[in-house]
Amino acid sequence: xxxxxxxxxxxxxxxxxxxxxxxxxxxxxxxxxxxxxxxxxxxxxxxxxxxxxxxxxxxxxxxxxxxxxxxxxxxxxxxxxxxxxxxxxxxxxxxxxxxxxxxxxxxxxxxxxxxxxxxxxxxxxxxxxxxxxxxxxxxxxxxxxxxxxxxxxxxxxxxxxxxxxxxxxxxxxxxxxxxxxxxxxxxxxxxxxxxxxxxxxxxxxxxxxxxxxxxxxxxxxxxxxxxxxxxxxxxxxxxxxxxxxxxxxxxxxxxxxxxxxxxxxxxxxxxxxxxxxxxxxxxxxxxxxxxxxxxxxxxxxxxxxxxxxxxxxxxxxxxxxxxxxxxxxxxxxxxxxx
Amino acid sequence: xxxxxxxxxxxxxxxxxxxxxxxxxxxxxxxxxxxxxxxxxxxxxxxxxxxxxxxxxxxxxxxxxxxxxxxxxxxxxxxxxxxxxxxxxxxxxxxxxxxxxxxxxxxxxxxxxxxxxxxxxxxxxxxxxxxxxxxxxxxxxxxxxxxxxxxxxxxxxxxxxxxxxxxxxxxxxxxxxxxxxxxxxxxxxxxxxxxxxxxxxxxxxxxxxxxxxxxxxxxxxxxxxxxxxxxxxxxxxxxxxxxxxxxxxxxxxxxxxxxxxxxxxxxxxxxxxxxxxxxxxxxxxxxxxxxxxxxxxxxxxxxxxxxxxxxxxxxxxxxxxxxxxxxxxxxxxxxxxx
DNA sequence: GCGTGGCCGGAAAGCGCTTTCCAGTGCTGC
DNA sequence: GCAGCACTGGAAAGCGCTTTCCGGCCACGC
Numbered sequence: 001x002x003x004x005x006x007x008x009x010x011x012x013x014x015x016x017x018x019x020x021x022x023x024x025x026x027x028x029x030x031x032x033x034x035x036x037x038x039x040x041x042x043x044x045x046x047x048x049x050x051x052x053x054x055x056x057x058x059x060x061x062x063x064x065x066x067x068x069x070x071x072x073x074x075x076x077x078x079x080x081x082x083x084x085x086x087x088x089x090x091x092x093x094x095x096x097x098x099x100x101x102x103x104x105x106x107x108x109x110x111x112x113x114x115x116x117x118x119x120x121x122x123x124x125x126x127x128x129x130x131x132x133x134x135x136x137x138x139x140x141x142x143x144x145x146x147x148x149x150x151x152x153x154x155x156x157x158x159x160x161x162x163x164x165x166x167x168x169x170x171x172x173x174x175x176x177x178x179x180x181x182x183x184x185x186x187x188x189x190x191x192x193x194x195x196x197x198x199x200x201x202x203x204x205x206x207x208x209x210x211x212x213x214x215x216x217x218x219x220x221x222x223x224x225x226x227x228x229x230x231x232x233x234x235x236x237x238x239x240x241x242x243x244x245x246x247x248x249x250x251x252x253x254x255x256x257x258x259x260x261x262x263x264x265x266x267x268x269x270x271x272x273x274x275x276x277x278x279x280x281x282x283x284x285x286x287x288x289x290x291x292x293x294x295x296x297x298x299x300x301x302x303x304x305x306x307x308x309x310x311x312x313x314x315x316x317x318x319x320x321x322x323x324x325x326x327x328x329x330x331x332x333x334x335x336x337x338x
Numbered sequence: 339x340x341x342x343x344x345x346x347x348x349x350x351x352x353x354x355x356x357x358x359x360x361x362x363x364x365x366x367x368x369x370x371x372x373x374x375x376x377x378x379x380x381x382x383x384x385x386x387x388x389x390x391x392x393x394x395x396x397x398x399x400x401x402x403x404x405x406x407x408x409x410x411x412x413x414x415x416x417x418x419x420x421x422x423x424x425x426x427x428x429x430x431x432x433x434x435x436x437x438x439x440x441x442x443x444x445x446x447x448x449x450x451x452x453x454x455x456x457x458x459x460x461x462x463x464x465x466x467x468x469x470x471x472x473x474x475x476x477x478x479x480x481x482x483x484x485x486x487x488x489x490x491x492x493x494x495x496x497x498x499x500x501x502x503x504x505x506x507x508x509x510x511x512x513x514x515x516x517x518x519x520x521x522x523x524x525x526x527x528x529x530x531x532x533x534x535x536x537x538x539x540x541x542x543x544x545x546x547x548x549x550x551x552x553x554x555x556x557x558x559x560x561x562x563x564x565x566x567x568x569x570x571x572x573x574x575x576x577x578x579x580x581x582x583x584x585x586x587x588x589x590x591x592x593x594x595x596x597x598x599x600x601x602x603x604x605x606x607x608x609x610x611x612x613x614x615x616x617x618x619x620x621x622x623x624x625x626x627x628x629x630x631x632x633x634x635x636x637x638x639x640x641x642x643x644x645x646x647x648x649x650x651x652x653x654x655x656x657x658x659x660x661x662x663x664x665x666x667x668x669x670x671x672x673x674x675x676x
Numbered sequence: 677g678c679g680t681g682g683c684c685g686g687a688a689a690g691c692g693c694t695t696t697c698c699a700g701t702g703c704t705g706c
Numbered sequence: 707g708c709a710g711c712a713c714t715g716g717a718a719a720g721c722g723c724t725t726t727c728c729g730g731c732c733a734c735g736c
Contacts, residue, residue: 005488007692018716023694031695034714049484054457055402056692058393059721069437074425075623075640080418087412087439096453099407099437101425115434119392146387150343230627263627285413286624289568289601302413345722356686361724369725370684394722397691 068124085305106136172208174327179212233257292333406462423643444474510546512665517550571595630671
């Protein structure tokens with residue numbers, strides 16, 4: 001139990017070389033070490049089962065091999081897809097990802113950033129959606145500043161933050177294109193299941209959708225707001241039904257919300273798409289296989305995670321970069337002609 | 339840019355106390371510090387925006403605040419639910435979780451453990467399923483030993499590993515109960531979409547299912563193996579259909595596989611449950627809302643993650659503990675009477 | 677009144693590594 | 707043949723923190 005860990009010093013002693021030499025061999029510094037010694041060190045390290053102490057390295061080098069990833073809820077396919085992209089890139093780069101979940105509490109985001117800063121994470125990907133809550137936003141901005149000042153890089157997914165690299169999906173454009181496509185199906189009365197109004201993602205998608213309807217000369221939609229979750233979609237759909245709206249097509253600003261909404265419609269005996277067409281946004285994998293398959297705006301989620309990780313790890317230029325990824329309207333069985 | 343980080347020494351100097359005192363105030367050691375000094379330190383720390391360097395702390399204390407979590411694919415709801423449970427508990431305990439993904443490559447598991455060991459993670463939760471590949475298993479066992487010898491704790495979910503705490507779902511019992519329930523629906527010919535034969539989870543569920551059929555006096559099922567993924571289920575289902583089996587009910591050893599299987603059946607015009615009943619295992623949240631809703635064996639996935647994290651973080655007794663969690667058969671619309 | 681604890685502050689010795697600086701060696705070039 | 711250089715190995719100074727140990731102080735007991 002607790003057999004003391006093998007240290008570099010032991011390896012060095014065992015191999016009959018200095019600490020410096022052992023260090024140089026085992027981490028590939030710029031300095032050369034003769035093949036002879038080098039091999040001896042390698043061999044003893046192997047024999048002793050030496051594993052470098054990452055904390056000590058981080059301390060000595062003043063930089064760790066940690067990359068932070070902050071999401072609201074890892075259970076949500078939107079986030080888990082992004083997480084998959086981020087981890088893939090990080091692991092390829094030999095880094096380790098630290099997963100933080102906020103549970104959608106804005107203050108947690110700042111807390112996590114602070115923790116990550118304590119760990120001297122070299123970068124962090126913020127995948128949460130931006131809130132418009134002033135205080136939380138200021139606190140977060142301060143943490144981001146502190147983090148970058150300390151030499152770390154920050155990238156955001158789908159929420160531009162001052163001075164950070166960002167991957168922004170075409171929320172507005174996607175919403176707009178979707179609206180036109182749906183209007184093209186002949187629908188005249190639309191409803192939108194919007195997210196909480198303080199989320200810019202939700203607002204952008206909604207704004208785009210409205211613009212698209214306007215393009216098509218269709219009346220503005222009824223909007224019902226709900227939480228950005230499956231249950232939020234469920235509740236919002238019930239509320240919509242209760243309102244006796246005459247909508248024939250409903251747009252949920254998120255696939256996950258659409259999922260909840262479909263459950264609500266089904267429970268109330270509203271057939272999709274016969275009685276009501278429904279579309280979402282994101283194209284999370286699970287909803288491609290459902291019946292009816294969900295019409296949506298496809299976002300390359302894993303790729304977005306990869307891009308974000310790439311931005312944040314590529315040694316970093318100074319100015320903030322923004323990468324836009326386009327959404328692609330995919331009409332499936334959940335939307336019908338009207 | 340890179341404004342040097344505030345260190346404890348600066349706080350101490352600024353507050354006019356020694357390093358020791360500052361440290362004692364800011365981390366709550368066993369030693370008391372007079373209210374006067376204490377407050378002064380706290381205040382300066384606050385003013386300067388001091389954040390302790392986690393690497394330095396880890397080094398000095400010889401223990402970090404990292405908890406590892408190893409999964410195959412964070413995108414898979416099974417794993418993301420477990421991950422949610424683990425992160426919740428870890429974050430409550432003030433720890434930080436490091437997410438490692440294996441992409442189902444057995445050797446990655448050992449690699450990740452080694453990395454985690456380098457970081458002196460204080461514990462790790464292994465949520466991957468055990469392989470029967472001898473070499474990989476030995477390598478993994480060695481890493482687990484090394485990890486525990488170094489003072490870290492290891493817990494496994496659903497795979498007993500020598501000397502580790504384990505959370506084991508009732509795979510066999512669940513499979514058995516499900517088989518009986520399905521037989522009770524009147525089905526006589528069964529098929530099973532099994533996972534890769536080297537996964538004990540898959541084998542246990544299958545074995546339980548067979549036992550349950552035997553209990554009910556029903557003939558053994560046709561078994562088709564596929565990968566433990568949505569696509570694996572899809573392929574296996576196609577293979578099953580091609581085999582012209584007369585099965586009226588199929589059990590996919592995993593909900594995710596069932597999802598793929600349902601897609602395959604649908605494509606081939608096989609109606610569920612009219613032409614074919616189908617059941618899964620796990621009860622991942624997304625499949626409760628689909629049409630038809632999937633019959634399955636419910637496992638409290640998030641709770642399993644919480645339990646695993648709890649086991650591994652509770653200061654640890656010496657002998658390995660095992661917590662069993664029962665699966666509960668839930669029949670929904672995807673299975674019909676025959 | 678003085679010895680004996682109990683407390684609290686501070687000095688300093690690490691924790692395991694990286695990296696700078698210095699010393700020694702063998703070459704090259706004239 | 708020797709100055710100068712490139713190159714390699716080692717000693718040692720940190721990195722930012724924790725913790726042991728020591729010294730000073732006060733309160734107490736006899």
